[in-house]
Amino acid sequence: MSYFLARRIAGFVLTLWAVSIVVFAVMNVLPGDPALTILGLDSTDEARAALRERLGLDAPVVQRYLAWVGGALRGDLGQSYSFGVAVSGLIAERLPLTVSLAISGMTLTVCLALVMGLTAAARHGRAGDWAIMLFSQLGIAVPVFWLSMLLVLLFAVKLRWLPPGGFPGWSDPVAAARALVLPTVALALVQSAVLARVTRSAALEVMRLDFVRTARASGFAPGHIMWRHVLPNALVPIVTIVGLQFAGLVTGTIVIENVFYLPGLGRLLFQSIANRDLVTVQALVMLFAAIVVTANFLVDIAYVLIDPRLRAGRA
C-alpha cells in the first residue's frame, strides 16, 4: 500500500509539473499582449511599455517560468495582471462556490443515476426500462447551456420560484442554497443520463451471474437483491465513470457559471484567458489539473476498497 501511495504521489507531482510547462508554453505562444488588452486601442506605445515593465513581461521566458514556479512553491501565486490583486485571493474568493457546485452536482448525479440505472435494469426490456433509457438518451443529447436556459425560463421567469442566476454570498445560507438549485439540477440531469446507462449495463452484467440467481431462488426481495448484492458487485465501472465525471464536472462549471453568472472559478478562468491574464490562467489550470488528478487518485483508492482482489494484487 505504501508503495502504491508513493507511486501515486510521484505521479501527481510529475503531472502537475508537466501541466505547468505546457500551460506556460501555450500562454506564451498565444498571440496577444496583456498590456494592449488592459490599456486598449487608444493607448500609446510609451504607456504600454511602462506597464509591460511593471508586470515583468519583458524578462526572458525561462526566467519568468522559474520565478513563477519558485513563487508557487512558496505559496505565492503572484499578482493578477488585469485585476491587480493577489491570485491566491481571487481563487480563495471563488473556490467555495465552484466546489459546492461540483459536490452538489455530483451528489445529485449519483443519486439520480443509481435510481434510474437500477430501476431500468430491474425492468429490463419492459416499458420502464424504455422510458428511462429514452430519458437518458435525451439527457446525453441535450447541451447543458440549452437545458439551463429552459430551467431558467420555467422556474425563474415563469414561476418565479428561484432566482435566474447570480450568487448572493454565503452570509445568507438560504439565499445561497436557492441560487445553487438550478445550476445543480442542470449539471446533474445531463451527467446522470450518462451514469444511468453505465449503471444499467453494469447491473445487467452482474444480474446474469449465478449468485444473483441463487439469491432470487432463496426468496430475497428483488429490491434487496438489487441494492445489497447487484450494486456492490457492479460498482467498479460505476466508480470509474463517477471519477471521470467529477473531473468533467469541475471543468463543466465553466459553462454553467457563465449561463447562471455565478462568481466561481470557471468564470474567472474564462475572463482571465480573454484578458491575457497569464498568471491567473496558470494558477487556475494548475488547480483544475490538481483536482482532476486527485479525483483519479480517489477513484483508485475506491477500487481497492470495493474489490478485495485488487488489494491482494497490489500488495
Place this chain on the structure above:
Amino acid sequence: MFTRFNTGAAALAAVALSGTLAAQTAWAENAVSIGFQQEPTTLDPTSDATAAIDGIVTHNVLESLTTVNEAGEVFPDLAESWTISDDGLTYVFTLRQGVKYHDGTDFDAEDVKFSYDRAMAEDSENPTKDIFKPIAAVEITGPHEITMKLNNKDAFFLFNIARGDASIVAPESVDANKTAPIGTGPYRFDGWTRGDRLTLVKNPDHRDADKVAMDKVTFRFISDPAAASAALLAGELDAFPGFPAPEMLPQFEADPRFVVVVGSTEGEVILAMNNAKPPFDNLQVRRAISHAIDRGAIIDGAMYGRATPIGSFYPPHGPAYVDLTGQYPHDVAKAREMFEAEGVSGSTMTLRVPPFPYAMRSAEIIQAQLAEAGIDAKVENVEWGFWLDEIYKKQNYDMTIIAHTSPNDMRNFARGKSYFYGFEDPEFTALWDSISTEADDAKRTSLLQDGQKYLAENAIHGFLFQLPQLGVYDARLQGYWSSSPVLFEPLSNLSWTQ
C-alpha cells in the same frame, strides 16, 4: 471590502429572495439594479481602458475638472469655471471649494496637479495618454486655482479632460483606487463581489446630494445574452444599458413592463482595409468594394435593422454630420466591372473578424456580397487577443470589421502608416491638424465636414453603420441617457416615476 459588503448583505439577500419582491423592494428603497455585459477588471479608469470601469466609476465615484452631457457639450465639474487666453494656450481653472473626498480629506489644487502629473509622467500607464500630450505644464496658481499651459491649441481639450482618464484622484488614496476607489463624486464605492455584483451608495456630502434620487445602485455582471434577458424578465434587473442582443428586443418591446431604447454611440463600424497592402492601396479597388457592399442588408441581417448607416467616419448624431451614404450606391454590376478593370476579379481576400456579434454577423453578409461582385472573401473568425496582435499591431490582414468607439476618432486617419489602417496622406494629416486646433465651432464644423468628405471620396474603408446603444429599462425608471457621447454615464439623474 468584506465588512462593507456585509453591511449591505441583508438588503442584498432580500433582493435575491424573489424576483417579484426584488422589483418592488428596489422601487420602495430608491435602489436600482443595472446589468452590464462586461465586468470591470479594476476600478481605476486612469490605468485601465476597460469600458465598464468608466461606466461605473467615472463621474459617479471619481470626478474630473469638466463633464459632458448626453449631447457631448462640456460643463463645469470640479472646476467651477475657467478662462482661456486669446491665443488658446493658457487655461486658468477656478476649482470648487469645500469639496471633500469620500474618506473625508479635502480636495484642492494639489490633487489636480498630482493627477495630471501622474498621467503625464514618463512611466505613466494612462490608457489615453495622448489627450495629455498638448499640456506643457500644470501649475498651482492659488489654493483653488490651476493654470495649464498648452504647447498647441486643442479644440477637444475641455471635452477630453472630462473623460475618466483625466479623473481627479488624491495622492493618499490613489493606490487603493484599483479595488476601492475614493473620489469626490455623488456615489461612494460600497462593495464588489468579483464575478457577480458591485454596489455604490449615495454620498450624502456631495454638493448636489439633494438632487440625487437613488440611494443605492447595484451593478450585476452577466455576459450571456440569454441569461441577461432572463434576469430582466425575472425582475432581477431594472436596466440593461448595453444590451448585447438586438434579436431579443422584440419580446421586451411587446412587454409593457419594459422600455426599449435604441440610441447612438460613438462607435463607427467599418470594413477596414489594409491600405498599405495591394490591392487595397488601389483607390479603384476600394471604391469597387464600397459599391459591392449593401449597408441595408448588413444592418438588417447583423443588427436586426437597429442601426443607422454611415457613409464616412463621423457619428450621425454629431453636429457636423454630413450624409454621404449615397456616395457609392450598392451596384453589383458596377463593382464587378471595376474589379475586372483592376484585374482583381476572382481573387481571394481574407476577412479576419474579431469575436463580436456585430462583426461576425456582418462578415458573413459582406462575404456573400463580395462573392456576387466576383471576389472570394475568406472569413476567419479570430479571438480578441489574436486580433490585437496580428491585425492591430502587426497589420497582418487584408480586411477586418471593427467598431471605433472613441469620440473624435477621425484622428485615426492622421496616425500614419504604422497605425493598422496602413494609411497616410499629408493632405488629411494637415486637415486633421486644423480641425484639432480650430477653436471656432462653426469653422471646426465645416472642417469636420471636409474630413468626412475626404474619407468617403477616397473610400479608405467600407463605412458600414453606427453601433447602436441598445438599452432595456424598467418602464418606471427615468433619467438615463439613450445615447452616449462618452464611455461614462452619470447615475445621479436616475429616479423612479412616482
